[in-house]
Amino acid sequence: MSLKTRLLGLASILIILAASASWLAYRELSEDIIERWGKQVTEIQVRYDSARLLQSLEREIGLARQMAQSSTLLQWAASPDNPELTSAAIRQMESFRNNFRDNSYFVALRENGHYYYNNSDNQYANDQFRYVLDPEKPDDAWFFQLIEEGRDFHLNVNPDQELGVTKLWIDVLMRDERNEILGMVGTGLNLDTFLQDIVDIGQEGITTLFVDYNGAIQLYRDRNYIDFASIIKPEGQKNTVDLLFEDRQDKQQILGMLQMLKQRNGEDGAVESGFVTIDGRKHLAGVAFLPAIGWFEITLLDLNALVPTSYLWPLVAVFLMSLLVSLIAFHLIIQSRILKPVLSLEAAVMRLREGRFDLPYLPKPDNEIGRLVDHFEKMTSTMRDTTAELEHKVAKRTEELHRLARVDALTGLKNRRGLDEVIEQEIQRAEREGKGFGLIWLDIDHFKTINDTRGHQAGDDILCRVALWLKATVRPYDHPGRWGGDEFVVLLSPCDKDTLEQIANRVRASVEQESQRTGTSVTISVGGYFSQPGDDMDTLLRNADQALYQAKRGGRNRVCIHAATGEETHPA
Numbered sequence: 001m002s003l004k005t006r007l008l009g010l011a012s013i014l015i016i017l018a019a020s021a022s023w024l025a026y027r028e029l030s031e032d033i034i035e036r037w038g039k040q041v042t043e044i045q046v047r048y049d050s051a052r053l054l055q056s057l058e059r060e061i062g063l064a065r066q067m068a069q070s071s072t073l074l075q076w077a078a079s080p081d082n083p084e085l086t087s088a089a090i091r092q093m094e095s096f097r098n099n100f101r102d103n104s105y106f107v108a109l110r111e112n113g114h115y116y117y118n119n120s121d122n123q124y125a126n127d128q129f130r131y132v133l134d135p136e137k138p139d140d141a142w143f144f145q146l147i148e149e150g151r152d153f154h155l156n157v158n159p160d161q162e163l164g165v166t167k168l169w170i171d172v173l174m175r176d177e178r179n180e181i182l183g184m185v186g187t188g189l190n191l192d193t194f195l196q197d198i199v200d201i202g203q204e205g206i207t208t209l210f211v212d213y214n215g216a217i218q219l220y221r222d223r224n225y226i227d228f229a230s231i232i233k234p235e236g237q238k239n240t241v242d243l244l245f246e247d248r249q250d251k252q253q254i255l256g257m258l259q260m261l262k263q264r265n266g267e268d269g270a271v272e273s274g275f276v277t278i279d280g281r282k283h284l285a286g287v288a289f290l291p292a293i294g295w296f297e298i299t300l301l302d303l304n305a306l307v308p309t310s311y312l313w314p315l316v317a318v319f320l321m322s323l324l325v326s327l328i329a330f331h332l333i334i335q336s337r338i339l340k341p342v343l344s345l346e347a348a349v350m351r352l353r354e355g356r357f358d359l360p361y362l363p364k365p366d367n368e369i370g371r372l373v374d375h376f377e378k379m380t381s382t383m384r385d386t387t388a389e390l391e392h393k394v395a396k397r398t399e400e401l402h403r404l405a406r407v408d409a410l411t412g413l414k415n416r417r418g419l420d421e422v423i424e425q426e427i428q429r430a431e432r433e434g435k436g437f438g439l440i441w442l443d444i445d446h447f448k449t450i451n452d453t454r455g456h457q458a459g460d461d462i463l464c465r466v467a468l469w470l471k472a473t474v475r476p477y478d479h480p481g482r483w484g485g486d487e488f489v490v491l492l493s494p495c496d497k498d499t500l501e502q503i504a505n506r507v508r509a510s511v512e513q514e515s516q517r518t519g520t521s522v523t524i525s526v527g528g529y530f531s532q533p534g535d536d537m538d539t540l541l542r543n544a545d546q547a548l549y550q551a552k553r554g555g556r557n558r559v560c561i562h563a564a565t566g567e568e569t570h571p572a
């Protein structure tokens with residue numbers, strides 16, 4: 001796997017891990033914020049709903065209390081059979097009817113169980129006595145129950161079968177000066193209107209309900225849950241608030257909250273809240289106790305409806321975009337600061353391995369890799385210089401060896417190999433151009449005697465001097481050389497037969513004269529040959545050697561030129 005793939009893979013894993021951790025942290029944080037916010041909203045909503053209910057009921061309750069304390073009604077309740085008192089009482093009731101919001105009232109007397117009622121349509125004008133309450137009838141049990149309990153004030157949602165109405169009843173006990181219960185008065189508020197005004201407030205995600213002291217549901221948008229006539233139902237058969245929850249813990253929690261608030265006994269503004277699940281959706285439940293009416297107000301906030309998770313999608317999109325941008329930025333930085341320089345460096349190292357010192361452009365980021373590239377360039381430059389210097393030295397040494405291999409160590413003239421090469425080149429040139437060249441072969445006369453009489457060193461000295469004179473006598477572009485022992489060969493080019501003879505004679509005369517001047521007289525015998533077309537090396541050398549032989553035979557210290565084909569060698 002390449003470094004690039006690994007780095008990108010590692011970066012992706014790290015970014016995904018960091019993103020997941022951030023996402024979880026964000027979720028926790030946002031949930032915490034939503035919870036705190038929800039709790040505050042719940043408390044505000046609970047107080048608001050409570051205030052709306054109380055505001056709506058306060059006047060009616062006050063009027064009902066006034067009615068219960070009406071002396072006219074109290075007198076009548078004590079003597080219900082008195083026709084005058086009855087007439088006065090009915091007038092009094094009717095005046096209260098006009099004041100009640102629902103324009104209805106009821107009065108029930110303990111003495112005879114008579115139940116009086118009239119409504120907004122004044123349907124029972126002159127017929128306010130509706131029926132007699134029967135302790136044996138379940139529908140009338142509420143009356144006897146409340147009297148037995150001696151509760152001065154009570155709210156009750158109850159259908160009145162006789163009257164064919166379902167209302168939120170405000171019940172207030174009538175007591176005489178001895179605190180004896182004489183009966184009960186009150187009014188009924190149309191349940192549907194009341195539910196619409198107080199409970200069905202149409203706020204998305206907010207549910208309001210009211211439960212009585214025992215947790216029985218009194219006001220709720222779904223009438224099926226309302227615990228009608230709960231006063232007469234035994235414990236366990238009531239529609240209590242826990243019915244709204246499926247989870248056992250939620251049921252216990254909500255009942256626990258009611259219990260807590262009961263213990264605090266309506267402490268001013270006390271609100272309990274907690275999370276519950278309804279229809280699989282998370283809700284925040286807020287509960288407050290309303291001591292004025294002995295009920296609890298419960299507000300349920302659907303957090304998903306109030307703060308839909310779709311609100312979070314822009315955040316998620318921004319988060320994902322940032323991730324993507326981070327990944328691309330990381331890729332670009334890694335690419336330009338690490339991968340590209342490293343790959344270029346690798347390519348340069350491969351070139352160097354192949355012996356190519358011409359480095360391409362190498363990017364140098366301002367980091368460790370940049371410094372490594374810099375060191376590499378300097379190292380390559382040093383290697384290039386050292387190699388060039390070494391190659392130069394080797395070339396020079398090779399050239400020197402080449403030269404030495406073709407030079408006679410004693411005289412400094414060309415040796416036999418050097419002569420071979422120039423003669424071979426000259427043969428080819430002659431063939432190409434059709435022009436001949438001259439070859440002189442000379443040998444020192446009686447050189448053995450010189451060696452024998454004066455010593456080998458003196459012999460060497462003479463060889464050196466002859467070489468010097470030879471070189472001085474021939475032209476700069478001729479090639480004098482030592483063939484071996486006391487024999488020398490000179491290649492003359494360009495040359496013709498006359499020039500060959502002239503130079504051969506000049507060489508011989510020069511050696512004789514120069515040697516005499518040094519006091520050690522030596523002579524040489526010279527053989528000359530002018531090349532013919534088609535001559536090879538052997539022919540050339542053999543003919544020159546024959547001419548030298550002739551010169552030796554002719555008495556030495558002379559020049560003989562080998563004649564062309566068919567001619568004799570002749571002294572020059």
Ligand SMILES: Nc1nc2c(ncn2[C@@H]2O[C@H](COP(=O)(O)OP(=O)(O)OP(=O)(O)O)[C@@H](O)[C@H]2O)c(=O)[nH]1
Nearest residue numbers: 443444445446447448449451456457459460485486
């Ligand atoms: N001092 C010295 N002597 C050499 C060298 N090479 C060969 N000789 C001697 O040169 C002599 C050559 O003799 P030759 O050419 O055969 O005979 P010569 O005495 O010169 O007689 P001719 O050539 O017939 O006149 C031999 O005695 C060799 O030992 C050398 O490098 N230095």
